[in-house]
Amino acid sequence: MESGFLKEYGLKNTPGRQAVLEVLAHAQEPLAAGEVYRRVLAGEGTEKNRRTCLSTVYRTLTTLVEKGLLLRGSGQDGSLLYQLRDSRHRHYLICTRFGSSVPIPGCPLEGLEQSLGAKTGFAITGHNLELYGLCPQCAKGDKA
Amino acid sequence: MESGFLKEYGLKNTPGRQAVLEVLAHAQEPLAAGEVYRRVLAGEGTEKNRRTCLSTVYRTLTTLVEKGLLLRGSGQDGSLLYQLRDSRHRHYLICTRFGSSVPIPGCPLEGLEQSLGAKTGFAITGHNLELYGLCPQCAKGDKA
């Protein structure tokens, strides 16, 4: 994770912020604030900051979303999830009975964003997409 | 709203449930539980139930989602939103600066659901999609 990186956004370069960025850089999927916090404490990412509190993590995440470094979306249960803006993202098929999820290959929205941006004048920076349904096993034992 | 409708799902047909269903049937967009509650009290829908409590609304919504009558998604801020499963849904382009939103014409996922269902064996029942960006006005005065 580049340091000096934060300054360009008018932010002070503190170990806590570095740690949050590193955790998100290593994450494979969007993370909830609490999960980011746990990973920072566990020392994931190379920064060795283990002395932070949850509210600081929240404040950092909020700040970074405002500056455009992170994207914030929401999961099926309403939890807020954060990811680096440029990280490779995935979409998932989520079983509404057990919550199990299967990643969808590719992103079906790439073309759409462009054409929609052109049509509306919006500068589109991201999106949130999940599909819900019953997984094969659950679909059989249906009929509740 | 058909009565007798609920019985088929093994549910008792109570005025509270009727009222919740009616509110959702008249709604133009997905509603949060609190909003459903307010509308029930206000007597929207034809059912005249004004004597209910918020936890009952939550329980009703949860039950109806489990039975497959409703879909539950989540908004940009993580609030949980409910809608009738078969109601016409819309997607929105949301300005990340002010939260203003513009509806997207049509649903870009109709084809996708079918093919994905066939490929994975999931019985796909719904989805959640939002696009984020800066609206034309904000995109100009950028450079934070």
Added chain:
DNA sequence: TTATCTGCAAACCGTTTGCAAAGTT
């Protein structure tokens, strides 16, 4: 009559905020 449903109040959990101390530039 029996099992389900409801209202109330309290618990719960994720998120936000006030404040004084610590850190960055």
Added chain:
DNA sequence: AACTTTGCAAACGGTTTGCAGATAA
């Protein structure tokens, strides 16, 4: 030194739960 950021603890808002009385079948 000036201003930003942090830790702590308390507040907050939406959601869930336990229980006893009411209601649908």
